Amino acid sequence: MSNMIQAAREQVAALTQAAYEKAAAQGLLPGGAEVKATIEIPKDPTHGDYASSFAMAGAKALHKAPRQIAQTIVDNLELEGTFFEKVEIAGPGFLNFTLGSKWYGQVLTDIQAEGNTYGKVDEGKGEKVMVEFVSANPTGPMHIGNARGGVLGDALAAVLERAGYDVWREFYVNDAGNQIHKFAMSIEARYLQIVLGEENYPFPEDGYHGDDIKELAQAFYDQHGDSYKDKSQEERQEAMAQYGLSVNIPKMKADLRRYQIEYDEWFLESTLHDSGYVAETVGMLADKGWTYEKDGALWLNTTALLKQKFLAEGKTQEQVDKLDLKDDVLRRANGFYTYFAADIAYHRNKLEKRGFSKAINIWGADHHGHVARLQAALDGLGLDGSHRLVVVLMQLVNLLQDGQPVRMSKRSGKAIALRDLLDEVSVDAARFFFNSRSSTSALDFDLDLAVRQDSDNPVYYVQYAHARICSLVSRLAEEGAMVPDAAGVDAALFATAEEKALIKTLSQLPETVRISARDYDPSHINRYLVTLAGEFHRFYNSCHIKGEEPALLSARLKLADTVRAVIANCLALIGVTAPEKM
Template sequence: MRQSIEELMEHAQNTLLAEGVIPADAKLGGIKVERPKDKSHGDFSINTAMVLAKQARMKPRDLAQRLVDALPSGQGVVSRCEIAGPGFINFFVTPERLRGVVADVLQRGGSYGQGNVGAGQKVLVEFVSANPTGPMHVGHGRGAVTGDVLARILECAGYAVQREYYLNDAGVQVQVLGRSVMLRYRQLFGDAVEVAEGCYPGDYVVDIARALKEKDQDKWLEVARAEPDEYPREMLEFAMQQVLTWIKADLARLNIRFDHWFSEFSLHSEGRIEHALEVLSQKGCLYEGVLEPPKGKKSEAWASRPQLLFKATDFGDEVDRALRKSDGSYTYFAADVAYHLNKAERGFERLVNIWGADHGGYVRRVQAALGALTGKQNLLDVVLIQMVNLTRGGEPVKMSKRAGTFVTLEEVVEATSSDAVRFWFLSRGSGAQLDFDLDLAVAKNNDNPVYYVQYAHARICSIWDKAQHEGVALQAQGWSGVDLSPLGEGAEWDLIRKLDLFPDVVEGAAVHQEPHRIPYYLLDLAAAFHTFYNSHRIMDVDAGTRDARLVLILAVKQVIANGLELLGVQQPRSM
């Protein structure tokens, strides 16, 4: 309905523009259609008169009246308008148009909520990107779910979305994995070597070493003994593939897929870092220089050596950034610069990264580099993910023996379910820390949010099954002939207005990159349904009211199903 209100107001504006009341060069920015929280203020409120009053040289309330008078008659959408406060125009929608929301939901079915705010814009969502050095933990899982659901929402809002996993297979962490596996490999042959400080302690490293021994026997033993801190790339590739197999299995448990797996190592092997630096050089964005010590670091403890620096401060960053060290090796930032240039060169018009909150200080420098490379501002958006605190009955969950230092994502999914993990990980905004109680996540009561929403869906299915069993002739496919005029009580209007809100929620979640808006909405819709169910009879009423209410809750079921589908959560028919 919001679009209908916008179209009506646009008609009124154009009428006043033609009459010269509103100047032809009027700036229309800042006009908003909102849904008042107070029902006495109508279904929608718009601030057009306050935005344009000064430009029209009129008092806001006087201009508001002119706009109301210019609304087309016989439009069947608005029953009345009221001018409120300093000049808001409040719209009250006709009962017929409100009931039409139910028909709209059922006509569109699974496509209800889809929009075109994205207009086909090509978007690359990069998420998870966990180092291939060990099992995924719950923090990775929250990022995985956030990225996957955001990608689904963006697609629903009309964006052309691709999903990508950046494989960090060339950094310091994979070197640590190589050394860790080599030590465990030697231990399997009886060498009395200790796991060095800084190596990965988890049992999974032993699993990799055991698989390596089974595959290659003692092929690497001589090398491992001769050069304890070295390892062949072939051996490291094997270790990373073992870990990657686990990562892909974890993602499959959560029904998460990727279109691309991009290797950091390829940036080095294919000369993409040199290419990115050449582009920056041609744009005059590089120089040889010495960086000042970071804040809080004493100058005598800071090695001041000439490095190749990027003029990041020219593009909004706090300090210039090193790309190539004095020894000729590239910084990690150099690889990131090359990677993001590659994204832009592949034709993506918008980039979205899902990063852990500990990377927050890294955002501005990457955005600065992209701005320098492409000449485009605001090309990259970054969603930061805060920590997950696991509890069971209010007590912190101890770390995993297999991982050594953390609880694995696999363990959490097995202790709960994919549905629980996906819903719970979005039960708070990504910028807030999340407490995930493993016991509550499997509880079959209203305190468990995923159960609460799924139960609303299952309850509606049960009501319809009962109706069929009792001989009600109405079929889910034959709702279009049902008279909806019996709908008119407060709880029914509340449900209908919430159904109408769903497309706006999806659009807002896409535009603001806030996927948690979907579970928040579903909880509100489920609460409205449960309230309606507990206070209204559906079956034991006259046939006209019964059929109208059956169609209404069928629409509620459809929207719950559409929302759960966006979350990648099942829509059970029974519970």
């Protein structure tokens, strides 16, 4: 796994240490000192490519002025055969290392060797993690909040895989509980309005009012006529719920498949209830002393669990006492388990039964208050939920057209449905735009910008760079100039600032993947792609390829084709296509 930025950093440390030991052996510097230097990448390339603070960090131990130490180190450095062509002393004694052709050539060689796995790092070391995302209620169509969560979860899963984790993608289907009862009651009401007349059956005020409910009721009536009119309410609502789910869940799967998202599993909440797993989990919390009964209901002592959690995390007793903490009902007086009880059981299933080391959830920011409570409940089960449950909270999406907010779906009068959005913009544009900012930032999705074919549209800008290189490679191949093997490129020919900047950007992908995985933020990949495309366009506009002498043409053609491969690689990572023509 190549990481040429890290390799160069390590070589700076090794070279300075070797120079110090050589100088100490000659009596030029005191021996045996342990110098902990920092190695930075200067923002200004005129200050070199890597800067070591060895001379300043060692001044006290070596009993000499930093610039004197720096000069002694430089005099004893051996750069032949290394990644560096020169070292200069700057300021109070910085050692500024400048990269040479060996490093630039090695970047291209490594990318060619690793192919579409380039950027892979081993942060995860095979650790088994689950990413659960979207998990929209199956009571209605998916909306643009789900669309953002979908690409964020899918791209994060891909990034974690590239970072060396063993990743499982899951959709949690809430096919039980109160919202399903409300769903069934709503379809039932619309069905009975069809059978009895709208004026003869009132629609419940807290029911689901969308057109999709009317369509489900009509479809149920078309199949069964009025045969359910005289059945018991319980039987009728059970049939309505099962029918509604049988229509909606396949629709959700189809919408997400269109959006290029596939899951390893669609996990049904109902299986937790049917198997007795929810009751068993609540029983475990009771056995551990975390529950109590009040008003006929069973409560979780969330207050005590949260106090324990917050004190362990370093909050003071005074801070904890000021928090407005409340307990949660696990089992209602009527014997039904709450959604929270099922959620605890589901996460116990992830961490204990199925053995995931981390459960990573993508949730809307409105679930913020639920995070610590669920982590604390898992702590109460001895599952270390405070560390093993990771929740990525996602801010809202603002849909804009003609500079104005778009709030309503023409079809249902509710939030814009995912399928309606994908009728307006391409899947590529939707996925790129929804992943273009960190989950912690609200996202303005400009419908007009998403369909524009110019450099202001970031997905077009990146895809155009890829298509432009494909066209260049094809044209030159017709003239007999083929993309060479990296071993046949003379990297010393990369002499311009644009060529060097482009290769440095290529080298940054492994570090970008590592940071994306560390921060649970795949939007780093989008920003990397826009930067890489920009560096390519600058290179292409200032460095001629066609018509240059053969060795230089060959080197620049290889560089361009390497950019093409890395753009395709990164677009695939976020689920966006890399077109060869535009």
